[in-house]
Every structure is written in C-alpha cells, then in structure tokens.
Amino acid sequence: MMIKLDRVLPILLRLAVPVLVLGLFSYPPGLRPNSAHAEDAGNLYNTPIDIRMGNRYFERQCSRCHGFDAKGNDETGAPNLTGRLRRASTHTGIFNIIREGVPGTAMLPVAADVPDATVWQLVAYIDSLRYDPASVELAGDAETGSKLFAGKGNCSDCHMVNGRGGRLGPDLSRIGENKTPEDLLMAMMDPDQEVAPRWWTVRAVGADGVIREGFRMNEDSFSLRIMDIDSNLWSFQKRDIENYERREKSTMPSYVESLSDSELNDLVAYLFSLRREVIAQ
Ligand code: HEC
Numbered sequence: 505m506m507i508k509l510d511r512v513l514p515i516l517l518r519l520a521v522p523v524l525v526l527g528l529f530s531y532p533p534g535l536r537p538n539s540a541h542a543e544d545a546g547n548l549y550n551t552p553i554d555i556r557m558g559n560r561y562f563e564r565q566c567s568r569c570h571g572f573d574a575k576g577n578d579e580t581g582a583p584n585l586t587g588r589l590r591r592a593s594t595h596t597g598i599f600n601i602i603r604e605g606v607p608g609t610a611m612l613p614v615a616a617d618v619p620d621a622t623v624w625q626l627v628a629y630i631d632s633l634r635y636d637p638a639s640v641e642l643a644g645d646a647e648t649g650s651k652l653f654a655g656k657g658n659c660s661d662c663h664m665v666n667g668r669g670g671r672l673g674p675d676l677s678r679i680g681e682n683k684t685p686e687d688l689l690m691a692m693m694d695p696d697q698e699v700a701p702r703w704w705t706v707r708a709v710g711a712d713g714v715i716r717e718g719f720r721m722n723e724d725s726f727s728l729r730i731m732d733i734d735s736n737l738w739s740f741q742k743r744d745i746e747n748y749e750r751r752e753k754s755t756m757p758s759y760v761e762s763l764s765d766s767e768l769n770d771l772v773a774y775l776f777s778l779r780r781e782v783i784a785q
C-alpha cells in the first residue's frame with residue numbers, strides 16, 4: 505500500500521510535536537514526574553550534552569541488543585527502554601541495573617572501569633526517551649476513538665481489548681504503554697511496515713488438495729500448524745504438503761482511505777490511553 509505522504513506528514517507533525525519536544529529535552533527538575541523521589545536528586549549529569557553523550561555510549565555498547573532506537577529486539581530478548589521499565593522506576597534503579605546488570609540474563613553489568621558519570625549519562629539518555637503520557641496532548645478524543653474501535657473501524661473484529669473482541673490480531677489492552685502516538689498512527693496507515701512473524705500467514709495445499717490459509721502458529725522441520733480466519737487449527741505433515749506459500753504482510757487493512765484524519769486522530773487518542781494504569785487527567 506502506498507501512502508500519500510502529503511496526507512500523512514501533516515498528521516504526523518501534529519502528533520509528533522509534543523512527543524518530540526518532551527523526548528529530546530529533559531524536563532526542568534520541578535516538572536519531572538518523579539521529582540518526589542529523594543534519591544533521584546542524584547543525577548547531576550542531566551544536561552542536553554550529557555544526554556547526547558549517553559546516547560553515543562548507548563549506540564556503541566547497548567544498541568546491539570536494545571536496538572538503535574532503544575525500542576528493544578525480540579531476537580535478543582532485550583526490552584524496549586522507551587516506555588515504562590519493568591525493573592526500575594527511579595533514576596537510581598536504572599543506574600543500578602546498568603552498573604550491576606540483571607543476574608541470570610543477557611543484561612550484563614557495564615565494565616568495572618566505566619566511570620559513574622558515564623552510567624549517569626546513560627540514565628539521563630534513557631530518561632529522555634520516556635515521557636509522561638499525561639503531558640502528551642493529542643488532537644483526538646479517546647472516547648470517540650473507543651466508539652470507532654468497536655463500530656465503524658471494525659477493529660474489535662480482530663483485536664481484543666480487556667477481554668472483548670476478536671483474536672485475529674494482537675491484544676491491544678496495553679498497547680499505549682510501549683508505542684508512541686506516531687507508532688500507533690503508522691500501525692493503522694501502513695500495517696505492512698512491521699509485521700511480527702506471529703502474524704505472517706501461510707497458504708498450504710494438503711494431501712486432500714484443499715487450500716488452507718491462516719496464521720502460522722507453529723512450524724518445525726516436519727510439521728506446520730495454521731489457524732484460519734474462523735479460529736480452526738489445521739496441522740500438516742510437511743511431507744504431505746503439495747504447495748506452500750508464506751506471506752510476511754499484515755492481514756490488517758490500511759485505514760488511509762476509509763477513515764478521515766480526525767477519525768484516525770481519535771483512534772490514536774484511544775489506543776494511547778490503553779494501559780494498565782489510567783492516566784490522571
Ligand atoms: C547482550 C545483550 C544486552 C546488552 C549489550 C545490553 N542489554 Fe540491557 N537488557 C538485556 C536484556 C535481555 C534485558 C532484560 C533482563 C530481564 O529483565 O530479564 C535487559 C534489561 C535492561 C534494562 C531494564 C529494563 C526494564 O524494563 O526494567 C535496562 C535499563 C537496560 N537493559 C539498559 C541497558 C544499557 C544502558 C546497556 C548498555 C550499557 C544495555 N542494557 C546493554 C540485554 C542487553
């Protein structure tokens with residue numbers, strides 16, 4: 505699907521401004537969401553230059569696992585560092601993870617001769633990637649988005665939110681935690697851009713000659729299991745398969761044509777609000 509850039513760019517820019525501003529510069533100390541934590545007063549290495557140094561170090565030492573954008577990598581198991589962190593909620597907590605690693609995982613401590621200042625610069629960099637969702641101003645309206653989700657958009661045919669909806673796409677109950685508003689918009693405008701292997705589809709012709717198409721649930725050297733659109737599971741022995749085709753595209757339609765800019769904005773606001781903790785207004 506080609507995307508009409510003249511249409512996407514203005515929406516992206518509108519969405520992106522608050523996020524970029526919050527993402528690139530750190531908060532003034534008084535506005536910092538966690539400024540109440542006494543131990544957090546400790547990071548003296550928090551200027552834009554420190555953040556840049558932290559970024560540089562990150563690219564050299566951390567990006568091979570966490571990715572250049574720090575959004576994580578399924579293959580290495582390294583988590584996304586741009587949303588809420590699982591193991592740390594304070595600057596000191598992040599410092600300790602980098603200093604000490606996470607025992608029993610691939611997350612090793614930094615070398616002992618790396619000075620504390622460098623570790624604090626990494627903390628400042630990671631901190632700059634996160635933003636307080638409550639302070640992101642979005643053009644759309646989450647409540648209208650929620651109605652579109654279940655109604656005109658047909659999103660709930662495929663997506664589950666808090667136990668309601670279909671299983672033909674990922675559960676979106678907490679999608680707001682790890683995605684920026686731009687990611688969410690792009691997921692609706694260009695679904696093919698990034699499709700996790702779980703959502704690839706295969707088309708197989710078995711010994712009975714019948715064509716079956718569905719998500720590739722399991723595959724090993726000898727067998728293949730797919731789930732079709734009605735949630736039926738089909739197992740094949742590979743030696744019986746006459747013909748086999750794999751599609752690495754999304755089964756989700758693009759909404760560039762079928763929804764207006766303001767409807768897309770409303771859906772972004774709704775999706776962004778989906779998280780474990782409700783955003784205080
Ligand atoms: C060899 C791969 C690898 C490298 C290199 C690596 N990490 Fe990690 N990191 C991981 C994995 C895997 C985890 C998840 C550990 C767990 O909690 O199970 C992790 C977890 C983390 C966490 C905690 C995330 C959370 O949600 O609480 C932080 C912070 C972190 N890494 C920062 C860094 C920084 C900074 C560097 C570079 C100095 C770095 N990592 C280098 C693999 C790596």
Ligand code: HEC
Binds near residue numbers: 757
């Ligand atoms: C025909 C089924 C189907 C419909 C209808 C559908 N989706 Fe999807 N959606 C998927 C599948 C499959 C994926 C995973 C593959 C991909 O990333 O495109 C997905 C992915 C997504 C993602 C990215 C999730 C992630 O974890 O990265 C978002 C966000 C999303 N859909 C939102 C929506 C919204 C909002 C609507 C309605 C406007 C919608 N979807 C309609 C099937 C569907």
